[in-house]
Structure formats: structure tokens, C-alpha cells
Amino acid sequence: MDIASTNFENVGPFTRVWEWLKALPVNLWAVAVEFANKMKKLGQDDPRRIVHSLKVGVAITLVSLFYYVRPLFDRFGENGIWAVLTVVLVFEFSVGATLGKGLNRMLATLSGGALAVGVDQVATLFDGTGQPIVLGILVFIIAATVTFMRFFPELKARYDYGLMIFILTFCLVSVSSYQDDEVLDMACQRLYTIIIGCFIAIIVCICVCPVWIGENLQNQIANNLEKLGNFLEGFGREYFRLSEEGHSTDDDKSFLHGYKSVLTSKDKEETMANLARWEFWHYRFGFRHPWNRYLKVGTLTRQCAYKIEDLNSYIKYFEIQATPTEFRREIQEQCIKICSESGKALKELASAIKKLRRSTSVINFHIENSKIAAEKLKSMLNMTSLWENANLREIIPTAAVGLILIDIVPCTEKIVETFQELASCARFERMDDRVSPSNDV
């Protein structure tokens, strides 16, 4: 394409158009092939996407029976359209999002419709010209007030859709009440069809391969911890132990970048937690699962990730110095220990979160080990004998890495503490008791 475009510069506009037209079928084919490949990849990356698309198709086909089946059409008539509309608007990828939107929509339609019928009763007290003026003023006041309420952070997080539907229903019903005398009847018909639409969407979403956003949040938090654990283990292995024996040949340094996504995971986790609150009756989590504590673990994970970003910035000094200094040899044992023990603790924690278990003794064992190593490292850094023959220019980066590693230990400990709180609030299974022989009877 580059060669073609440079050739274009020397020719007239007609030749250009002709060239473009000649190339069109080939280009279109290339675009189509690329599109198909992308679609295939999207499906392979997460097959639940294909299932979701089929589920939406099924739900819409189901709800269109309102039009195809004579008795249903005779009962609801044109109002059946609200059921179709509801399914399209309410059906989301996860159960939490679908439930949230469905419940919001049903409640908002009910309350908005009821208020509109009330307003209609007030407006009928006025005669001809007065009626639209009163209706207009009331619509203006209520629309403006509820729109302003959408700015409340607490309402925005969970009820934004409901507030919008409230305005919508209120305006539709009260505005059309001016031309339609059977406003109560119409509002009821719409409410029924919207409720049916919501139920169809919710039932299809839950019954056919459901995607629980609570599980996704849990996996996300666990995966983030695992990424940090991988980094720490890899960092210790690559930049302390192996730098002594020469760098590893296979160059598998994917762990160096894995943690980057943790740095910016805040908004995603908050959205997920908000949606997970709608999944009341999930068999694993149940009602009042402490989603906020997951966010707390997430926040601490990010704080640890910032320290790791920091460690990462010292790698360049390690890569320049091919042969480790005397000083590094002295402190490397404790550094490796902190890396591997903290890394293991984080990875154990990740697997405990995934399995909803409190395997505290293993985690605490690793944490205690890392604390001992940190204490040793601290006192080593205070020893003057260690520095005497050292090349100070090479010491600083290594010592700075040591300081960061010492900082990472309490950071990991805090994550574990928050996990303990989460585990006791959420009544995770006690793994440690189960494995002891006395309980195995």
C-alpha cells in the first residue's frame, strides 16, 4: 500500500480513483478476512462471548412470541413492543448487570408510572389550556430534579439506570396522558410487558451458562495477587541468583510486564463490585457478601504494585553490572528469601481466594519467613563492616532494592490481614482444620 500511495502523487485524480476502484475488491476481501480473524480470536479468547450472543438471540426470539402468538398479541397488542425493547436493553453479559438493570427497570417503571398517573389526576382538575401548562411545569420540575439526583455518587453507582428509566416512564406516561384517556390502563399494560421482558432476560441470563460478575471480581483480585507473586519470584531468581551464574538463556521475562495491568485496575474492580452486589442468591457467595473487602484487598494490591514498579526501575542497574559486587553477594541470600517467601505468600493467597478457603497457616509461615529475612537484611544494611571495601557507586542501587524489599514485607502482611478479615466476614471454609487428622474422621 505504501508503494501504491507514493505512485499516486505523480498521477491525475481520475487515475487515482480508477486505481482505488481496481483495488477495491481486493481491499474489501482483505478487510473481510481480517474482520473474520478478529471475530475468531475474540471468540477463542473468551468463549463465553459466543454463548452470550446466542443467549441474547434466544431471549429476543422468545420475547417476539408476543407478536407471533395470536392470543398473546390479542391480550397485549402493540404494548408487546415494550417487552422486546426491555430484553434488548436489559440483557447484559453478567448476571449482576442483568439483574441490576432488570430490577432497576421494573421498580423505576412502577414508581415513575404511578407518579405520572397521580400527576395526570392533578392536571385533570384544570381545564383546556391550563392542563398542558400544568403538565409541562410538573414534567419540567420532576425531570430536572431527578436528573440532578443522578449526580449523587451513591445513587449513580447502583441506581443510575433506574433514575433514567424513572424520568423516561414518568415523561412518557404523563405526556401521553394528555391525548389518551385510558392512561392507567396503558401504564399497567406497559408495566406488565416490561416485567415480563425483564423476567425473560433474567431467566435466560441465569439459566443458560451464567456469567457471575462476583466470580469474575474474585478471579481478578486473585490473578492480580498472582501476578505480583510471579514478579517477586522471578525478580529474585533473575537478578540475584542467576546473575551470579550468568543470565538465563531462555529469556522468559514475561513476569516483568504481567503486573503492569494491576496498576490501573481500580475502576474496573469498583464497577465489578457494584454489579456483584446485585447477585443476591449466588450459591457460593449468598446475600451480603462483603464485596467492599475485596476492593480493600485490591487497593492494597495496587499499593504493592507501585513498589514493584519501583523495583522494576532498578533492573537497569542490575543489567549493566554483569558480575555482582561483593556487597550484593552478601545481602543476596536475604533478598532472595524475601522475594521468594513474599511471592509464595501472595500466590498462596491468590489460590485461597479462588477456592474460598482460609489456608492461613501456610500463608503465615511464608509471611513469618519473609519477616525474619527482612529483619536480617535490615541489620545487615546497618552493619558498617559490610561497606568497608565496597564500591559505593555500585552499592546504592542494590541497597535501594533492599530497602524496597524490606518495605514490601509489611505491605504483603497488610494484604494478608485484610484477606483474613474478608475470609471471616465471608465465612470462607477453614482449610487448616480440615487437613488436621482429628477432623478427618
Next chain:
Amino acid sequence: MDIASTNFENVGPFTRVWEWLKALPVNLWAVAVEFANKMKKLGQDDPRRIVHSLKVGVAITLVSLFYYVRPLFDRFGENGIWAVLTVVLVFEFSVGATLGKGLNRMLATLSGGALAVGVDQVATLFDGTGQPIVLGILVFIIAATVTFMRFFPELKARYDYGLMIFILTFCLVSVSSYQDDEVLDMACQRLYTIIIGCFIAIIVCICVCPVWIGENLQNQIANNLEKLGNFLEGFGREYFRLSEEGHSTDDDKSFLHGYKSVLTSKDKEETMANLARWEFWHYRFGFRHPWNRYLKVGTLTRQCAYKIEDLNSYIKYFEIQATPTEFRREIQEQCIKICSESGKALKELASAIKKLRRSTSVINFHIENSKIAAEKLKSMLNMTSLWENANLREIIPTAAVGLILIDIVPCTEKIVETFQELASCARFERMDDRVSPSNDV
């Protein structure tokens, strides 16, 4: 409340209910007062919210004329409801969001309706029972395919709403075509009212105190740079200079926390840039404004913020050591210089972005100064004489801070380079030329 609830534990359920009922009016009043206070605070924090709510009210009142004005109702009838619905759904806080939703909705309604009319023609080729089956299959296929397309990241970013409306319109028109013979007429009527609704929303949004999301993005990027600049200046002032003269008494350390919001600004900035692309005709930005480059500046700003988070973690060492060491006294001049020059460069940059100006010479002056200081600091850290009498345990944190400061300089430089690219792409005004006397004639 705490006292009351502990008293409850010793009394029967009836007494509890009675106590609760007695307290109800007081509690309700307290809730109402709190709600009103919160509303007031929301309005004071950003008065544009109040204006937005009034704008929504005006747009809805305008569009309800479809029902109140007889000739309009005679022309569009019940289809006028789609105009009301469109205004409620399309009207957003910023011009970009409203335009994006409006254009998406109009295009999607047009294309979805056209496809549905085509499908209807195909279905009429079949007789009685065949028709709903053919319609059902086609609706299933198209709904599932388009739902899957919503997973494409490129489409999701800008056309997600359009794809949903496409499914919606297609399903509504093709499903109702089975019971309604004048499907083409109905589709056209709806299209007209939706277009009118979109235009009312867009015009009110643009003409009455518009909120341009492009300006918001620009301010957000500039404010983030300013926060980092404030931190650097404050850090240099508090922890190098003043630690010599004792800590400052006024304790204004707000700069220590201001930068925290920068760490997690990624998603917000990306959403803003996606919406800003819809604001084609903004008087300051115009068509094809390079929004992507703002995101690039944002990414580099975040990278700088991670380093600052890192600096922040060393503050504890500085606070423990009330009297600075000999070593710190030696390097502090260059450290302060890096802090203040980088900080000034970032703040100049922020004001240049806000004013859409390329005031490069001032920024470059500060950058050059900070580079010189960084070079000096580097060679100081290499000097062995500096270390001879030092207490090494106290040296490490100070030296680590020095290393981070040296790292911040190229980071700032990169931000400035990206800004230069942005400024030349976006054709910012050349500030430097304007102040030179030769051009002032």
C-alpha cells in the same frame, strides 16, 4: 443511636417497634436535611450540574410539544413518544457524549430500520406459518451476530450504543411487521421523530452553557501535571531545605496527597478522549484534534506519578532523621534544583496545555537546568570522597531519593517531547514568537 441500639437488646420486639416508630419522624427529618445538604454541596462543587438538570428539563418540555400541540400530534400521533424517549436517553452531561449518542442513535435507527424492512420483504414470500419462523430465524441470527460485534474493542469504544440501538430497531420493526402491514410507513415515522428528538437534545446541549468534554480532558491532563509539579516543589522545599532549618510550622502538606488521583486516572482519560472525538466542531479544537496524543501525555504523567509515589515512601526516613546528615547537606543543592526545576517545567507545561500555547523556551530552560543538576548529582554520587566520613545507614535513603530524582528528569523530558508533538499536531499558538519584539509590530 449507639446507646439506643444497646438498650434494645434487653427489651421485647413490640417495645423495639414502638421505639423505632417514635424515632421515625426525627429520623426522617434528619435524612431529609442530610439529603438537602448533600444536594447543595453537589451543586456548589460544580454548578454545571444544576445547569445540566435545567437543560434536561427544558429539552423534555420542548419535545412534549409533540403531544400538546394539536397539528404536531395529528401529524405524528403516538409515534411522538419516540421523540420524548430519545431526548431522555440521548441527553448527556457533555456535548461529546450527547453528540455521540445522538449520531449513533440516528444512524443505527436508519440502518436497523432499513434492514428490518428488507427482512420483512423476504418474509412476505412465505405463507402463514412459514412467515413467523423465517422472521424468528433472521431475528435470532442478526441479534446474535451484532451482540457479538459489541465485544470488538474498537466498536465498543465509540459505537456500543449504536450497535444496541441497531438490534433494538431491527427487532422492533421486523417483529411488529408481522402484525402491521404498513411497516415502512411506521419505520419512517419513528425515524423522523427520533431524528427530531436527537436534534432537540443536541441543540439544547450545545446552545445552553455547553460542557465540552474535550476541554475537560485537557484540564484533567493539565491539572495532573500541575499536581506532580506541586509535589516535586513541595518535596524539595520540605525535605531538603527546611529540614535544615527545622520543619515548617504551618504543616501545609496537601501536596503530599494531591498526586494520588493521578495514579488511577487511566480509564477516566480514555473515556473522555473517546467522547471528545465526537465534538467535531468545537471552536478551539476543530476537526481531527489529536486526542490520542493527550492520552500519551497522560500515560507518561502516570509513569512519572509512580516514581513520585516511590519518593513519597522515603519521606518516613527523612522524618525520622530530624537533623540532616553531612551527606544530605552535600547533595541537597542539586536535589532541590532538580525538584524545583522539574516541578516548574511541569507546571509551565500544564499552563501551556490549558492555554493551547507552545511556550517551549521557558519549559526547555527549566528542563535544561534540571538536566544539568541531574548530571552534577550523578557525578557527586560517584565521588568517593563524599562517602568517607558518612554514616552509611543514613546514606542509603538519601542516595535512593537522589537516584529517583535523577530518573524523574528524563521522565519529565519525555512528557515535554510528547507535548511538543501534540502542540505541533494540534497547531497550538506559538507563544515564544509572540513575545519577541520583532513580531509585536
